[in-house]
Amino acid sequence: MLGSILSAGTHFHLALGDESYMIVDEAEVLRTNPQETMKKITAFFKENPPDAIGIGSFGPIDIDIKSDKYGFITSTPKFGWEYYNFLGELKKRFDIPMGWNTNANASALGEYYLHSSDDIKSLLYLTFGTGVGGGFIYQGRIFRGSSHPEMGHILVERLLEDDFSSRCPYHENCLEGRVSRASIQERTGKNFEDLSDDDPIFEMVGNYIAQALVDVTMVLRPDRIVLGGNTMERTSLLNITKKYFEKYFNHYIQIPPLDDYICCWDPEEKPGIIGGFLLAQRALKHSANK
DSSP, X not given: OEEEEEEETTEEEEEEEOTTOOEEEEEEEEOOOHHHHXXXXXXXXXXXXXXXXXXXXXXXXXXXXXXXXXXXXOSOSSTTOTTBOHHHHHHHHOOSOEEEEEHHHHHHHHHHHHHOOSSOXXXXXXXXXXXXXXXXXXXXXXXXXXXXXXXXXXXXXXXXXXXOOOSOSSOSSBHHHHHSXXXXXXXXXXXXXXXXXXXXXXXXXXXXXXXXXXXXXXHHOOSEEEEESGXXXXXXXXXXXXXXXXXXXXXXXXXXXHHHHEEEOOGGGOHHHHHHHHHHHHHHHHHHTO
């Protein structure tokens, strides 16, 4: 049995799955303080212990196995979770192999598993919600440099009509600071759920997302880009994003047809949970090969 933990927005999504990655049990845990949240996570997996667990965490996190902070959530803006040893605390409770990565990388891995083909050997996944994150998969492998990418913090050009102060405490004009859920709500003065699909704010949000997609296209040349997160559930946003992508991209290099190249996730497929199962399975195989 494989376990999967995906932190997304305000909740942790927990699941148990079989060897074919079919979900056999799942639950949601509200993210409060680390101690209370970890207690609920532990209770879920104690009921039906898995052989390995894969974790896709909000970040930044330390994924360098040689680091003394490996397994830590590091400089996150989420109050109370700064420099929390998530992996270490979980290992105190379960002496089993564990895979550890970002929630965006877990989701990217799940999307690749679900949709890779002879024509799709590389896939970039960007998620838009409480924050913005991204992951890049090439031939089934998660891309990393010295650590995981922080695609939500690439810089975008602020629009002339946008006088909003960034919601990112580190950067004035990064993608997350411009299009996070909090920035959308502060600009409009409305709860995100109350915004209509044709609200003018999505014209601005789509413009910023398009800028980012042009940047990652030029750097990584993926075969497909998948946009996820609850912000992308607004039906108008994908078309607005594609409109501005075409404008900024200006047919500079060859890419697949736009409707195949940039697409939205299907939340019913639960790619982040599937990615967690894959991380768990890889950790299990690595442990067996030691």
